[in-house]
Amino acid sequence: MAPALDILFVLVAALALLGIAYAVHRALLGGAELRKLSGNMVVTCPETKDTVAVKVATGKAALAAIAGKEHVELSKCTRWPERADCDQACLNDLLADPEKHSVWSIASKWYQGKTCFYCGRPISEISHFDHSPGLIGFDGKIIEWDRLRPEELPDQLVSAHAVCWNCTVTEAFRKEHPELVTDRPWKH
Numbered sequence: 001m002a003p004a005l006d007i008l009f010v011l012v013a014a015l016a017l018l019g020i021a022y023a024v025h026r027a028l029l030g031g032a033e034l035r036k037l038s039g040n041m042v043v044t045c046p047e048t049k050d051t052v053a054v055k056v057a058t059g060k061a062a063l064a065a066i067a068g069k070e071h072v073e074l075s076k077c078t079r080w081p082e083r084a085d086c087d088q089a090c091l092n093d094l095l096a097d098p099e100k101h102s103v104w105s106i107a108s109k110w111y112q113g114k115t116c117f118y119c120g121r122p123i124s125e126i127s128h129f130d131h132s133p134g135l136i137g138f139d140g141k142i143i144e145w146d147r148l149r150p151e152e153l154p155d156q157l158v159s160a161h162a163v164c165w166n167c168t169v170t171e172a173f174r175k176e177h178p179e180l181v182t183d184r185p186w187k188h
Contacts, residue, residue: 053150134168
């Protein structure tokens with residue numbers, strides 16, 4: 001009788017390992033797809049035709065992916081709570097091309113090949129681990145790009161000038177405390 005229990009135990013353990021391996025496999029597949037949908041996104045609201053910022057409920061989508069299902073919904077929208085009952089039709093456009101709607105991707109592409117308005121140095125690739133470069137918006141103010149409201153970013157980039165992080169900090173200080181700054185040796 002003991003060998004039968006041993007075989008049963010081995011079978012149950014093997015099935016449990018297979019189940020875990022399947023869940024990990026599903027999570028990895030779903031995780032790769034969900035990474036594309038994480039972070040702030042901008043879409044055109046089908047109802048108002050305005051640019052709005054949204055976030056996908058990636059946690060719920062990940063759990064659905066692990067279960068072998070597809071379920072994508074929004075967790076935030078700049079039109080909420082007033083329009084929280086909308087049909088989320090903007091998801092169709094977002095799911096068709098997530099990179100096109102990712103605020104991070106939009107900013108990364110915009111900064112590519114740009115030089116700083118003040119010092120003329122090339123703007124390096126933006127990174128999650130480094131300071132964010134700035135821009136001079138249509139209001140004439142310098143701000144780090146990731147401090148803008150996501151839904152404002154596309155409009156701001158149309159007429160903005162790129163500013164490296166060093167000049168963003170320096171020029172912001174200069175504007176706030178002109179009485180403390182006496183020299184601008186890098187002006188060109």
